[in-house]
Amino acid sequence: MTTRAEFLSGLRREMAKTRGLFEARTAERPPDADLVFETVKRQMAERWPQALERFQAEFERVAGVFHRVARLEDVPDVVRAIAREKQASRVLSWHPDALGLDLRQSLGGEGLSVTLAPDDDPDGEARRVHREAAAEAEIGVTGTDWALAETGTLILVSGRGRPRSTSLLPTTHVAVFDRHQLLESLEQVGSMLEALHADPARRMSGAVINFITGPSRTADIELTLTRGVHGPKGVHAIFVEGR
Amino acid sequence: MSETQLRTPFPQRAHAALGDAHLQEALTIATTKFIGLRKESFAGYPAGEALRDRARAIKEATLQRLDQHLERLADNIERLGGHVHWAATGDEARDIILRLCRDRGVRMAVKSKSMATEEIDLNEALEAAGVKPVETDLGEYIIQLAHEKPSHIIAPAIHKTKGQVADLFSKELGGRFEADPEVLTAVARKELRQKFLEADMGITGANFAVAETGTIVLVTNEGNGRMVTSLPRIHVAVMGMEKVIPTMTDLMIFLSILARSATGQKLSSYTTLVRGPRQPGEVEGPEELHLILMDNGRMRQVAGTLREALYCLRCGACLNVCPVYRQIGGHAYGYTYPGPIGILLTAMLEGTGAVKDLAHASSLCGACKDVCPVRIDIPRMLVELREQVDREKIAPWGERMLFGLARRAMASSALFRLGARLGRLAQRPFVRNGRLQGLPFFFGQWTRTRDLPPVAARTFSERWKDLERP
Amino acid sequence: MKASIMITCLGEMFFPEVGVAMVKLLRRLGVTVDFPPGQTCCGMPLFNSGYHHDAALVAARTVKLFAQAEHVVVPSGSCAWMVKTEYPGLLKDDPALRTQAEALARKTHELSQFLVEVLGVTTVASPFQGRVTYHDSCHLLRGLGESRHPRTLLQAVPGCELVELPGSDECCGFGGSFSVRLPEVSTAVLDKKLANVESTDAKCLVACDAGCLMQMGGGLTRRGSRVRALHLAQVLEPGEIA
Numbered sequence: 035m036t037t038r039a040e041f042l043s044g045l046r047r048e049m050a051k052t053r054g055l056f057e058a059r060t061a062e063r064p065p066d067a068d069l070v071f072e073t074v075k076r077q078m079a080e081r082w083p084q085a086l087e088r089f090q091a092e093f094e095r096v097a098g099v100f101h102r103v104a105r106l107e108d109v110p111d112v113v114r115a116i117a118r119e120k121q122a123s124r125v126l127s128w129h130p131d132a133l134g135l136d137l138r139q140s141l142g143g144e145g146l147s148v149t150l151a152p153d154d155d156p157d158g159e160a161r162r163v164h165r166e167a168a169a170e171a172e173i174g175v176t177g178t179d180w181a182l183a184e185t186g187t188l189i190l191v192s193g194r195g196r197p198r199s200t201s202l203l204p205t206t207h208v209a210v211f212d213r214h215q216l217l218e219s220l221e222q223v224g225s226m227l228e229a230l231h232a233d234p235a236r237r238m239s240g241a242v243i244n245f246i247t248g249p250s251r252t253a254d255i256e257l258t259l260t261r262g263v264h265g266p267k268g269v270h271a272i273f274v275e276g277r
Numbered sequence: 278m279s280e281t282q283l284r285t286p287f288p289q290r291a292h293a294a295l296g297d298a299h300l301q302e303a304l305t306i307a308t309t310k311f312i313g314l315r316k317e318s319f320a321g322y323p324a325g326e327a328l329r330d331r332a333r334a335i336k337e338a339t340l341q342r343l344d345q346h347l348e349r350l351a352d353n354i355e356r357l358g359g360h361v362h363w364a365a366t367g368d369e370a371r372d373i374i375l376r377l378c379r380d381r382g383v384r385m386a387v388k389s390k391s392m393a394t395e396e397i398d399l400n401e402a403l404e405a406a407g408v409k410p411v412e413t414d415l416g417e418y419i420i421q422l423a424h425e426k427p428s429h430i431i432a433p434a435i436h437k438t439k440g441q442v443a444d445l446f447s448k449e450l451g452g453r454f455e456a457d458p459e460v461l462t463a464v465a466r467k468e469l470r471q472k473f474l475e476a477d478m479g480i481t482g483a484n485f486a487v488a489e490t491g492t493i494v495l496v497t498n499e500g501n502g503r504m505v506t507s508l509p510r511i512h513v514a515v516m517g518m519e520k521v522i523p524t525m526t527d528l529m530i531f532l533s534i535l536a537r538s539a540t541g542q543k544l545s546s547y548t549t550l551v552r553g554p555r556q557p558g559e560v561e562g563p564e565e566l567h568l569i570l571m572d573n574g575r576m577r578q579v580a581g582t583l584r585e586a587l588y589c590l591r592c593g594a595c596l597n598v599c600p601v602y603r604q605i606g607g608h609a610y611g612y613t614y615p616g617p618i619g620i621l622l623t624a625m626l627e628g629t630g631a632v633k634d635l636a637h638a639s640s641l642c643g644a645c646k647d648v649c650p651v652r653i654d655i656p657r658m659l660v661e662l663r664e665q666v667d668r669e670k671i672a673p674w675g676e677r678m679l680f681g682l683a684r685r686a687m688a689s690s691a692l693f694r695l696g697a698r699l700g701r702l703a704q705r706p707f708v709r710n711g712r713l714q715g716l717p718f719f720f721g722q723w724t725r726t727r728d729l730p731p732v733a734a735r736t737f738s739e740r741w742k743d744l745e746r747p
Numbered sequence: 748m749k750a751s752i753m754i755t756c757l758g759e760m761f762f763p764e765v766g767v768a769m770v771k772l773l774r775r776l777g778v779t780v781d782f783p784p785g786q787t788c789c790g791m792p793l794f795n796s797g798y799h800h801d802a803a804l805v806a807a808r809t810v811k812l813f814a815q816a817e818h819v820v821v822p823s824g825s826c827a828w829m830v831k832t833e834y835p836g837l838l839k840d841d842p843a844l845r846t847q848a849e850a851l852a853r854k855t856h857e858l859s860q861f862l863v864e865v866l867g868v869t870t871v872a873s874p875f876q877g878r879v880t881y882h883d884s885c886h887l888l889r890g891l892g893e894s895r896h897p898r899t900l901l902q903a904v905p906g907c908e909l910v911e912l913p914g915s916d917e918c919c920g921f922g923g924s925f926s927v928r929l930p931e932v933s934t935a936v937l938d939k940k941l942a943n944v945e946s947t948d949a950k951c952l953v954a955c956d957a958g959c960l961m962q963m964g965g966g967l968t969r970r971g972s973r974v975r976a977l978h979l980a981q982v983l984e985p986g987e988i989a
Contacts, residue, residue, distance in 0.1 A: 035373070038351065041363035044576060045344050045518075051580035058337035061526040092543075156560040164560045165508075169474055185543040194558035198507040202500055224529035231490045231525065241357070241556050242507070245548035250500040253540070254416035254432055255458040256303065256439050257310045263415055263462055264469065265500025265547070288929060295935055600918040600936045601929075638929060640922025640936070641795055643889040663797030684793060684801040687756075688808060690785035697760050712968055722930040727937070727965035730761045737754045737763035741782050744770050 064225050071229035074222050082213040085183040086273065089216060092186030096248030097261065098269045105276040109210055110140035112272050117146055117173055120206055120268075126171035129153040129195030133177050133210065153195030164197065174204035174266070178211035179243075180226065181271070184219050187247040188271060193240030201246060207266040209246075212274045287611065287634035294605040300436050304606050307435040311597040314541025315648065328534050333651040335527050336588035340579060346488040346521045347570065353491025357553025359566035367397035367573045367626075374399065374480070374513055377567065378408045381511060383477040387469075389495065389502040390414035391482030392430060392591055393515045393571060396613045396626065399480070410480070411472045413501035415465050422449045428607030430593040430614065431539050436606050469501070479505035479563065483516035484590070485531060486568070489524045491552055493568060496535060498546040506551050512563040514551075518570050519587040531590065538650040539592040574626040582661045586621040588651040595645035595655060601638050610635060617645035617655045620662070629665045636662040679719075700732040748866070749779045751816035753855070755826045756788035757957035765822050765957070768984040769858060773820065775984070776866055783812050791829040794837070795923050803837040810834065810847045818865060819855040822980055824887025824956045827857040832890065857887060859896040859955055859979060869899050871983045876906035877950035879982065882940070882963065883916045884956035897955055897979055904982065912952075913943045919954075921962035937966045944974055952976045 064070035078085065090100045101112050117123065125148045130136040138148040149167040152160055168174075176196065180189035188209045192198045201207045217223055230238065250265030261267050294300055319325045339346055351361040364370035377383070386403060388394065388410055400421070403410040412421040416433035420426065423445055427433030434442070443456040446464055454460055481502060485494040493514050495502040506512050522528060536542040555562025578584050596602045596616030607615035612631070614622040617639065624632045636659055645655045667677070686692045707713050712728035715721070723729055750773055754766045773780050790805030809830070813819050821827040834848040862868050879901060887893050894916075901909045920926065920936030927933075940963065944952050952967070952974050954960050964976030 036363045036365040036369060038361070038363050041365065041570070041572070042344050042348065044365070044572075045347070045579070048576050048579040049341075049344060052584070054341045055337055055584060058334040058341070060335045060338045060523045061331065061530055063524055063526045096542075096546075152560055153558070155558060161560055165474065168561075169470075187544055192559060192562070193556065197559070197561045198503065199561055202503050202507070220529045220533050224526045227525040227528075238552075239556055240559050241552045241554065241562055243550040243552075244503065245544060245550075247542070247544045247546050247548075249546065250498070251546050252415045252462060252499050254414070254419065254434055255437075255442055255461055257307050257432070257435070258439070258458040260458050260462040263466055263499040263501070264413065264473070264504055288931070291929060291932055295931055600920060601932055604932050604935045637796075637925065638932075640885070640918050640920060640925045640933070642885040642918035642922065644885075644916075644918065647889055660795055660797060663795070664799050665797070667797040680793060680796060680798055680801070684798065684805070687788040687790060687793070687801075687805045690787055693756075693787040700760070712965075714969075719927055722927040723965070726930065726934040726969065727962065728968045729965055730961065732760050733763045735763065737759045737766040738782075738784065738786075740763050740767055744767065745782075 064228060067225070067229040067232040070225040074217070074225055078216055078218070081218065082216045085216040085218050086213065088183035088218070089181050089186060092183065093271055094186070096186050098186060098248055098271055101270060101272040103272060103274055106135055106274050109135055109272055109274065110137060113137065113141060113173065113175060113208060114144070114146070116206060116208060116270060120172065122172035122206065123147060124171045125149070125173045125175060126168055126200050126204060127151065127175040128177055128197070128200055132195040133175065135210070137175060151195050151197045151200065168197070168199040168203045171204040173206045173208060174200040174202070175208045175210065176200050178209045178215050180217050180223065181211045181215045182217050182220065182223055185247055187245050188269070189223065190244045190246065191238050191240055192242040192244070193238055196240065198242055198244070201244065202265050205262065205266055206268045206270065207246070208270040208272065210272045210274060287609070287638065290609040290611060291605045294609040299438055299441065300606050303436050303438055304603055307432065308597045308603045311540070315538060315594055315597070318537040318541040318543070322537065325534060325537065328530055329650050329652060332530050332534055333588060335522065335530060336651055339522055340519070340584065340587060343518070343521070343579065346523055347518060349488040350486050350491060350521050353488070354553060354566070354568055357491050359491070359553045359568060362567060362569045364569050364571045364573070367571070370397050370515055370569050370571050370573070371399055371402045373569055375402060375406050377511070377513065378403070378406065378478065381477070383408055383511065385409045385411060385472070385476045386478040386480050387411050387413050387472055387476040387505050387509065388417070389479070389481040389497065389505045390417050390433070391480065391515060392427070392613065393482045393517055394480060395427060396573065397515070411469070411476065413469050413473065413505065414499060415462060418465055418469065419445065422446070426608065426613070428615065429596055430591055430616070432593070436608065473504040473508050476509045478511040478513060479509040480513045480515070481505055483514045483520055483568070484535070485528060486516055486521045487523070487525055487528055488521050493551045494528060495549040495551070496545045497549070500547060503547055503549055506549065506563065507561050510563055511565045511567070512551070512554070513567045513569065515569045515571060517575055518572055519575050534650045535590055535592055538590070538594045538648065578625055582665070583621050583625050583658055585653050586618065586625060586658060588653055589618050589622070590650055592650055594648040594650065598644040598648050600640060600642060600644070610638070618653070621655065621658050624662055629662065629669060632662055633666050636666055697732055697736055701734070704731050748777065749781065749817040750820045750861070751813060751818065752780060752782045753789070753813070753819050753821045753826065754782070754786055755821060755823045755957060757961065758822055759786065761961065762957050762978065765978040765980050768978070768980040768986070769820065769822050771986065772871070772980055772984040776868060776871070778866070783816065785812060789826040789829045791825060792923050794829065794833060799837065806834045806837045806848065807844055810838065810844060810851050813851055814847060816854065818861065819851065820858055820861045821855060822858050822955070822957070822978060824857050824884045824891060824893070825958060827855055828886040828890035830855045857891060857893065857955060859900055860891065860893055862900060863896040870903040871900060873904045873983050873985060874906065875904050875982045875985045878908040878910060878948065879951045879953050880910050880912040880944060880947040880949040881915060882912055882919060882952060882954040882959060884954055884959045885918055887955050888916055897953070900979065901953060901982060907982065910947045910949060912947055914940070919959045919962050921958045923958065926962060933962070937962055941966050941970070941972070945972065949974060951982070953979055953982055955979050
């Protein structure tokens, strides 16, 4: 088996034979990631209304369903309406600490069964239980870390109380967000990601960041577009004004 | 492609493809649609052109420090609790995976679409070792059921009509399914959902790996990439060594043009950034993450003629616009990677001898270079491959003789003029209605389907005397 | 204004009428035209098939032939491309020849580019009548970045009705030796092109490259089409439609 040292020394031998094809530079990075992070936040504190408008347009363009509510307390009503429309009864939700809302309290006992993601250290049994719930859930409710206006994309970081499959296994994904998550461009996302990874204090509790742009789709058969291949068939975004 | 199939000469494979009416129809529909989607996407994205230039520069700059970036990537992944393996060859990469399967008791592995794993024939090796590989990308699932190889870099089953897919599902899965993409997609969703939940291992490729953060990036649409990296207990990613990029800022530049080039989308449905195995506190995610960095012929090109081909993002845009690919489809090329970039990658992976015919499977029209998101000069490298074929005397002697004659005629105007006179004489029996038809020898390759103008009764030089002024 | 004609191998042997049309056209526009004798080929067929050493010998010969020219005008996008983009690289090992090649590259122009960019002419009077459609030859379009000037010139001819060819930027299938190495594929590509041509109901198909005209013209006559394949020069100077 090739060792790292062998591999790299072979590579360096090849690299030494050439100066390359032309003078080139990689992308210029923000010199101070924290500063950029704060700058973006400040900019978006002002520009969020335009970003929201753009987000809605792009989100709908990729077949997302956009909702707008005045207060966080209004979110369960929207979820209830979606459940009725889809004739669904099993809801999976991020843990209240991650979502900012306890759906089991507000929805449970109306013919809707709500499972919350655990947020303590899970053992094998807890994982099994959660996996079963996730496999059977019809609606998955999550928060949002960033909502990218340029492309109508929801960006979700995984972690404690915020499992990956909530936005993946159920047929319908519902994401809740407010103006603090809005970003305008992929470039800004890059800056935020740089800052996120550079600062140990901003440590993510999970290993995966998912950019979600519309429902799951494929065109593998005759280039005919179909939705809901393996992931959700529908994605909803609920914007909460009041926060 | 099987050994027997490869022994069929390329022109014969091309001939078979041209005679396959279903394939011709499927190719026209698919490539035309892809072309339109990409064009529309870039037409509405004026920033795109400059971003392509930047993306190309990032690829070149990364190659100039490739060793440092790979080291950084490996250090970061290991710090996060992942494992990094270094595979000089495809054989090694396969062996690493098989060993992992053996040591960890893996019986079933779900796969997200990965051309790197196609390149090393991983599925056959897994099956031989008693591990069941399950392709989960719809296109890959289809061709796995059909025992075929992918015919396009991003749409593996594009050569099949929906009727053919329905028949295939009905035969292999039992039941009778309508030739309706919605119905067929739902069938695949149901069949594969259980597999995701039961698999011991998830195997993916990687579109990029960010050195600075130790992140593996997957660009997908179906959601299977996410399933495969979250549900099984082990995640193995196989990645060509040239896919590493330095930072998150660099990543955004590629993301802004990759999906547009491939399918005309601004972003694919899912872009997944995987940073090590699951963290404490996560209720889901693999216990183990393995990244296999693969050479398999790439390292040699760092200082080779095909260096630029290492920029490739595997978007498939060049296939869609290639007049040859559009006529013969992916299988006729005979190797893992088809189309314009495929010829270069085949030379990279299998050596110059493998492309002695394929290097000429191009009219050098340049459409590929035009649409490549990182502006790879494919035609130039095809010509250089032709030069290598000539230098290594792989070209047939008849051809070399003919070009030798041509060279002499071009070097001497007297010979050139003689050639014209001889042509005028020799062509007489073949001139009909002022055109040449039915010519013998290799000229017949032209006149079988096209007329040729005869050598003019008076060449331009001969007519110049009348045009000359004192 | 003096211009030297680079007739190209195909022009010399198969399409001398295009060369003659070009000479008459240029003279009509006030250009003094000469024709350096002893021309053979630009060497592109050798180059494209990978015989670079041989192509360099041909390039050296050509460079010397045109050393005295003020401007060089070529009725072929691919040959102009070869001279302008590939000659300097082919001759890079001989500094003197390389300098000459760079000079030749600067002063060589494909016909439509010469008319519009060097002569500053966008309207050429011509008695040509009829609907035409224009094919973008690959090396003129992508190699030299030219798609506007031929159309401008065609549109300016009063009797000429230019209709856009669907897929005008798609290859005709010639590709030099490609046309006989993979004749079936070449013909399939050609058939697609000609179906588009016929769909325009044009009387003439116009292009600025002899290779394309041989391929497309050969296909059109073989299928008994009423569409004629013509070089741009023959539309602007129709006296030379053979």
